[in-house]
Amino acid sequence: MGLPPEIILEAVLNGLLTGAVYGLVALGLTLVYGVLHIINFAHGALLTAAMYAAYLAWAALGIDPYVAALPLAVLFFGIGYLVQRLVIGPASQGKDENILLVTLGLSIIIENLMLAVFHSDTRSIDVPYAMDVIEAGPALLSWPRVVGFGATMVVAAALYVLMHFSATGKAIRAVAKERTGAALVGIDVAHIYAVTFGIGTACLAIAAALLLPSFYVSPRVGNAFVLVAFTIVVLGGMGSVVGALVGGLVIGVVESLSGLFLGESLGQIGIFLIFILVLLVRPTGLFGARA
């Protein structure tokens, strides 16, 4: 391919920027996996719901998605908490396949409620900075993506502080390591599970607000992101937070480059193939411990 190097450089940089937000989506997934040891198939649908919430905030109330990010995070923390506490927790009965099925059921419900309410048309918002670019040497970087990258790093840092220096964070890590032991020293495991799920969902809400200026919303948009997020989580190692961020960056670049070389419609194939390959060859991922 005779593509000039600056185009490739630009694709790599933009891939890194988008990849950071993918990483944020994956962060929620991996956190829930690391603590609850469940794969949340409703993750994509919850992201869709968050994107519609951000869309509504802009379309109905005129609130900029970047301003809406924090209130949405709080709202979705609550939603996530309740979903785990009232639906997933009671239905799981300690069986893996039950969780698989319940989260699948949740994703079907959320996705199709969105379809019923908003119909299948794609929507986008029209913020004045959507097309702004920043010059970085020879490359032009999209402004919303730069913001997304920065915000993801801030959220990741905040999560790190929360997990290591707050009592709740310590309780979460204790439950992740040794559930029975944590319960014995008086930690309310069901509550911690729900808090973790809530944090995971809150990450999604922030990611949704960051994605909205540059992506369309449709009832099935979450599916595309969730497969990417699964790939990242599998690549980075289930339960690994660093893995999710690094995996996100890698996948962002892969997507951007395969889009450049293979075209839009086949571009996704690169991601799926990595996904399948990693699952088959090294299901614990690059950063995951051996199960």
Next chain:
Amino acid sequence: MRAILAFAAVVAVVPLLVSSNVALNFLVFTMIIALAAQGWNLLGGYGGQYSFGHAAFFGTGAYLTAILQVRFGLNSYPAFAAGIALAALVGLAIGSLAFRSGLKGSYFALVTLAFAEVFRVLANAAQVTGGAAGILIRLQQDPANFQFAERGTFLWVAGTMVTLALMATLALERSRLGAQLVAVRENEAAAQALGVDVLAVKLRTITLSAAMTGAAGGLYAQYFLYLDANIAYGTWISVEALLAPIVGGAGTVFGPVLGAVLLHAIAEATRMIAGRIPGIDLVAFGIVLILVVRFPPRDIPGLLRRWRR
């Protein structure tokens, strides 16, 4: 066996009594889903390997049936048979990759989902599948072309296929393979310790399972005469194939048929009550799924048993 014969008798009589096209459409579609679901049931219900990507087999059966006719002028029946064979091969291939790598539980679900998505994206981009525009089988209503002027005739055909699938499932249940399969589901390590070749059992099952679901895909192609990537390889069919056995009773001969009929009755009822809001029937599916898992015994037969006591 008596229940299967009774089922066959009902299917044989219904087209004589029912003439409403809406009702016949509903029944044919439900039979196609039941067949796809029976395929899932072999692997998921009896084998405990939950696939989230049975669309990969459904779509392969459907596409090859259509492509061989439209692009290569083959007669429908050999095309249909080839579709089933290719679906079985795809099942064997995916199974070899996944089971040899020791993927289980959620990981197996994820990898099957990913394979189905790869096929969907490829079918959407490829020339031979007609790309995003889809592929249309020419209308030639003649039994020699596996097309029938009467919907009732097609219901007989689909009902016969489901009957055969029921018999095959019963035969599997009573066979050595079936016993080994259930042993693998209940405790893989113990089964292995007793000398069961776990990998071979899983591979045989996924091949059978894929063939059955592929046959459902081929039937779909012959009945609706149109396919695109989102129909053939769409998540909807993976979900339907999984949902029906779970609701109707996974790992039972009649589970998938029971589940398919019940789910589609619920879907129709929801549409009747709520009107034709897109997606509302699937919302009902999701709620049923969660309720069924939340309140064990998880399936309809289990509920009936409890109710009788």
